[in-house]
Amino acid sequence: MTNFFLRTLREDPADAEVASHKLLVRAGYIRRQAPGVFAWLPLGLRVKAKIEQIVREEMAAAGAHEVHFPALLPREPYEVTGRWTEYGDALFRLQDRKGADYLLAPTHEEAFTLLVKDLYSSYKDLPLTIFQIQDKYRDEARPRAGLLRGREFTMKDAYSFDASDAGLDASYQAQRDAYERIFARLGMEYVIVKADAGAMGGSKSEEFLHPTPVGEDTFVRSAGGYAANVEAFTTVVPEAVPFDGLPEPRILPSPNTRTIATLVDLANAEYPRPDRPWTAADTLKNVVLALTHLDGTRELVVVGIPGDREIDDKRVEVAFPGTEIEPATEADFAANPGLVKGYIGPWSPAGAVLGEESTTGIRYLLDPRVVDGTEWITGANVDEQHVFGLVAGRDFTADGTAEAANVVPGDPAPDGSGPVELARGMEIGHVFQLGRKYADALGLKVLDENGKLVTVTMGSYGIGVTRILAAIAEDHHDDKGLVWPEAVAPFDVHVLATGKDQAAFDAAETIVAALEDARYDVLFDDRPKLSPGVKFADAELLGVPKIVIAGRGVADGVVEVWDRASGERTQVPIDGVVSALAG
């Protein structure tokens, strides 16, 4: 450490919110260069290399071949697939000296597709899975949490190419299995959740989420083993209820009840029902959304959801793929006087306002729970009036259903495995059946057994190397510093020579040599004139799993072996360190 390039810091960086960010900077693993852009210092680079090596080995075991693409790619292929524009501000774009457009690739579907098109032409060449470990770029609006959401980051991205759907299934499974092995070797807890595949044009998609409080994703899981992204959760549809004997709807005055809470209060005060109080779940909330389609046209839709739920931003994006969604504006309401703000409902005393028989021309989509025969309190489309006992399927209809409402703990899992809970997770891997979207767009076809040209079907598979590193740091730390698991630790052993006695330094040097002979990676704190306290504090901050302290005990022929995770310290003879660590 006298020569090693390292400086530990006593203060947390000012911009750091999460432990991994604070500690990786303080312990000298990374250093900020720009928002969301970091330099890797020697310790950080060693941990990163270990993760990459594990990924590489498991990719090889899965039969994937390593290639390496440039980060700088020409615009044209991304134009063909539409991603040049779809990526919006998140894409770093630039021009060369001749004015030709380039981008810094956020992922490489286009480039891999073109490479295979360039070189392969027959079903006999397939299946093929190729991967790279590469620095990627995304101009995040709000880079945050250090490496957890950066603008430059390292990913392993793999792409599979098959002539048949069955082939894609097998390639997908091979990558999925490799991911399970990778996370097992990294000692990382993970949940495989169904992810929405629709917007990307693919057919099947799963995310590997690492449960952690600092995760940006919310996911849904049941004790019975169901797991899904909130976007991919599908509502269990209750059975329809017969209409027989249901009373007719009643229009009732309801001043100042533009919110569900005020409506429920009024209902219980003015129109109580005998058996139990009204709740928000008895109301039908009709939310007006303005969709901007890819072609620029603007469309209003009304989504009806039970009043005890909210529109979920991510689920509503999936419900209306390829559109930008915002709440309807005052101008929208002004242009549609048929919708009475705060009192919107599918039906009014004058007849149908929304649904199949509507004359407004506005699409009306209902939460799947609003099945035929269910009764609702909802707006009467007349100012300060609601209708009570409006029956779905009898008094109003819709143009379809939409999975736009949030998922609530206790909702039944769609696979019947019981009620779900919500948890925070971080996406650490993603496996994705792209299908033929990219091959179609870029013309990747091969000859099949019968000499007929068929479009290749593809998968894409990503693992965030730098994000995984941060997640491990996040999971493995205490108030003193990092506590690396062995598989990814920058060094196996950290040897400290302490005190002023040259014998301790000599003993430490002997131990370092013996450990290196035994193929351990050793960090040797040989810095003179530093107090043991400073060296201990640095060792705890750096987080190497095993620490050997050569100090006063050397006079008696012993050193201490200190386990960073458990804190346990054991006295060991100087010549017994290697066997003590092996044991």
Next chain:
Amino acid sequence: MTNFFLRTLREDPADAEVASHKLLVRAGYIRRQAPGVFAWLPLGLRVKAKIEQIVREEMAAAGAHEVHFPALLPREPYEVTGRWTEYGDALFRLQDRKGADYLLAPTHEEAFTLLVKDLYSSYKDLPLTIFQIQDKYRDEARPRAGLLRGREFTMKDAYSFDASDAGLDASYQAQRDAYERIFARLGMEYVIVKADAGAMGGSKSEEFLHPTPVGEDTFVRSAGGYAANVEAFTTVVPEAVPFDGLPEPRILPSPNTRTIATLVDLANAEYPRPDRPWTAADTLKNVVLALTHLDGTRELVVVGIPGDREIDDKRVEVAFPGTEIEPATEADFAANPGLVKGYIGPWSPAGAVLGEESTTGIRYLLDPRVVDGTEWITGANVDEQHVFGLVAGRDFTADGTAEAANVVPGDPAPDGSGPVELARGMEIGHVFQLGRKYADALGLKVLDENGKLVTVTMGSYGIGVTRILAAIAEDHHDDKGLVWPEAVAPFDVHVLATGKDQAAFDAAETIVAALEDARYDVLFDDRPKLSPGVKFADAELLGVPKIVIAGRGVADGVVEVWDRASGERTQVPIDGVVSALAG
């Protein structure tokens, strides 16, 4: 090879000029993505990784620590050092979503300087040398020759930090020694040439040039061991000649002699001298250059060189650092009627035109060979008149000297080691004493032994990894394909199973297993239904150093071991392949 991602091509790529480019593409090592931008296929990636590993090991042996910087860096530090503008069109510039300026780094002096400033503060922290192996970007005007001059390329760049000049000398020497070891391990011929350091603000600079006909650099070397870049070559100045007895100059008519050739012809025809004919070396050519300085001002200078030499573009750039240089235009001549185009000289019948006593205000710089007492034929600054026997120092003077003339084979080496020759070379490494330029600009200071702040002195050291790969391919090929040296070959052994006999395939598989057990990297051509000829051709194209052929001989228990470089084929028993290769 049934599963390996590889496609060899029969045709040379249309845009390839040099053998390395053609063969690396045809043999499936690299694939073009954009002008000067390539993807690395599995074979290429393996060779690249081997070169990187050798570099990494020798950097570690030299005490350098590995870090890794982003390619995407903010503008500010490059603005401070001036490189944001100085790099001109060669710099890839871009903006993020907030309009902040970024660049793709061509080299990382600024970032490394700031990192050390950020973390270190005392002379005790030094010396320090840190390096990275990283993908760099330069928007070359004419990317060419495949990897030899690309717009994205991989470099090892190291930077040293010292508190004293002696420290810098030692750090510089350590890197220089490491480079010698690296090139020795790679089996690459190299010449260490003095390079010009002036323009970059440094004090000492040497290039490692690899002699090759496809090199872009011309360098100068003597049999006695002198070597320099043409820019860095310094002219041996002849001794001055006494004026005594030299005749007075004569003004003579010389119509239609605007070129040196016509002037010499006329001189020999009209004004012959008795002992020997006039040659171009007897004439003094005065070239008018227009310099545009960094502040935008334009200045004319006249450079006088012997008529048998030309202005050398690279040497003249070094002679006038920090300026853009072009020949004077008609407008320049029109604005300076004192200079008579085609007949320019430092002296005219009316008196001094250029030099110390000139009234034109135009700087006049002479080639160092134009010493006092030398006699010249030169323009008389009168249309169609030259002056013969004009004596330097007696009849005219200059404002200084300029090393602007080209170097010619036979010129004496400045170190007295004999006449030089000119050779073509490719820059494969560069070691450079930057001195305090970057530390000054960015404020990198440390406390010295006396507690005084001193500015750190730096070195920068680059090796072009991808260029080295191409240079090795260029040197090691024949008309059949690549012929890799062992140190960087993508595989150690290429095993071919040929024919239709299953026994050959089984024997090949046994050999592959035995070789892998003996820790050889093996490529196994197990492709069925291909003729031996196709497999042989592919093996020759790929260029793995040792090829083992399991074919008809397997029935007799033998296979052939084929040395790719020598072409020698030896029969070896199936179970004797490992020992035959080891021997």
